[in-house]
Amino acid sequence: MRVERLELRNVRAVLSAELRPAQGFNLLIGGNGAGKTTVLEALHLMAYGRSFRGRVRDGLVRTGTEALEVFVEWSEREQGPSARTRRAGVRHSGQEWSGRLDGQAVAQLGDLCAALAVVTFEPGSHALVSGGGEPRRRFLDWGLFHVEPAFTAVWRRYARALRQRNALLKSRAPALGQLEAWDRELAASGEPLSDFRQSYLERVEPAFSALAERLTPMFGATALSYQPGWRRDELPLADALLLARDRDISTGHTSVGPHRADWRIEFANVASRAHLSRGQAKLAALCALLGQAACHAELAGEWPVVALDDLASELDQEHQARVLEWLAAAHPQVFITGTDAPRWFSRSAGVEKTFCVTRGDIRALDA
Numbered sequence: 497m498r499v500e501r502l503e504l505r506n507v508r509a510v511l512s513a514e515l516r517p518a519q520g521f522n523l524l525i526g527g528n529g530a531g532k533t534t535v536l537e538a539l540h541l542m543a544y545g546r547s548f549r550g551r552v553r554d555g556l557v558r559t560g561t562e563a564l565e566v567f568v569e570w571s572e573r574e575q576g577p578s579a580r581t582r583r584a585g586v587r588h589s590g591q592e593w594s595g596r597l598d599g600q601a602v603a604q605l606g607d608l609c610a611a612l613a614v615v616t617f618e619p620g621s622h623a624l625v626s627g628g629g630e631p632r633r634r635f636l637d638w639g640l641f642h643v644e645p646a647f648t649a650v651w652r653r654y655a656r657a658l659r660q661r662n663a664l665l666k667s668r669a670p671a672l673g674q675l676e677a678w679d680r681e682l683a684a685s686g687e688p689l690s691d692f693r694q695s696y697l698e699r700v701e702p703a704f705s706a707l708a709e710r711l712t713p714m715f716g717a718t719a720l721s722y723q724p725g726w727r728r729d730e731l732p733l734a735d736a737l738l739l740a741r742d743r744d745i746s747t748g749h750t751s752v753g754p755h756r757a758d759w760r761i762e763f764a765n766v767a768s769r770a771h772l773s774r775g776q777a778k779l780a781a782l783c784a785l786l787g788q789a790a791c792h793a794e795l796a797g798e799w800p801v802v803a804l805d806d807l808a809s810e811l812d813q814e815h816q817a818r819v820l821e822w823l824a825a826a827h828p829q830v831f832i833t834g835t836d837a838p839r840w841f842s843r844s845a846g847v848e849k850t851f852c853v854t855r856g857d858i859r860a861l862d863a
């Protein structure tokens with residue numbers, strides 16, 4: 497996947513900008529507060545429906561304007577017979593939005609997000625390792641939305657059943673027949689949902705381990721282990737829901753199921769993730785994200801776009817070099833922001849295009 501054109505209007509400090517990035521490495525260089533991260537946020541918005549720094553209404557729309565606009569044109573499967581150019585645009589006020597994909601209005605933001613695949617590593621990415629389970633579940637679900645056509649329906653069915661069951665539980669005296677009906681729905685969707693997630697994690701693991709060997713050899717051998725959200729090795733979800741029913745009625749929420757699922761990175765030489773420094777947690781998160789990108793390349797037949805925010809301040813030079821060498825060999829389209837170019841580029845001719853960002857103004861440097 498390769499972004500050919502990216503347009504931003506009224507996104508934070510950027511009044512209006514158009515970028516025509518290259519395949520390979522694209523650097524966005526500028527001073528603090530210049531608007532470099534904003535470009536990655538715009539890409540992320542198109543791929544996830546929100547910025548990695550929060551929702552659109554949390555400050556993404558330029559002050560004094562009504563709505564932001566982002567437009568992306570990208571090519572898909574450039575090498576194959578099904579090569580095509582796709583176009584997506586979104587206008588978002590923070591409250592309301594409208595979007596178009598390939599000339600058609602889209603009904604759900606999710607339809608836009610399913611089209612463009614972007615993997616973003618940013619200062620908050622360590623939450624993938626050191627935070628709660630939510631970002632790790634999102635990690636799995638994002639991958640599956642893109643590579644497993646049957647996943648979305650199963651996910652929606654489970655989410656709906658969970659909402660309904662929780663609403664019923666909150667009524668404190670739920671009708672047993674209704675509760676049983678939603679339990680059946682949860683079990684019927686939760687079992688395949690867990691199968692999808694578990695097998696996806698197994699698919700990510702080899703790429704993750706290969707990267708970890710390269711980036712974090714001091715941690716020793718690695719594994720990714722999945723926790724389904726109930727004792728799946730002992731009983732089916734239907735039984736787990738039945739066993740938890742009295743407790744769930746008294747607490748007013750569903751205590752077992754894939755919405756409580758999680759996964760863990762296990763390193764042979766690290767007793768607990770609490771022993772990881774923040775920088776080490778970031779490295780582990782980067783291995784997971786790039787492992788996911790590599791897995792996506794294998795399953796979807798092409799690389800997602802890779803966005804690395806402020807790489808030089810996140811990793812030391814040795815680790816930057818290892819990451820950049822790996823990316824140079826794999827050759828996805830990459831966007832990297834920084835106040836300066838990572839030093840690795842001074843010894844390699846890897847940069848395809850550099851954009852100078854100054855107070856919301858973005859200009860390509862002539863090669």
Ligand SMILES: Nc1ncnc2c1ncn2[C@@H]1O[C@H](COP(=O)(O)OP(=O)(O)OP(=O)(O)O)[C@@H](O)[C@H]1O
Pocket residue numbers: 507508509510526527528529530531532533534535555556557558559806833834835853
């Ligand atoms: N809603 C907004 N309207 C106008 N300007 C905004 C808005 N939100 C943020 N800004 C400005 O946009 C800039 C933030 O841009 P961004 O975070 O992309 O900078 P950056 O180049 O990545 O900076 P750094 O190197 O410090 O991380 C800041 O100058 C900030 O004051």
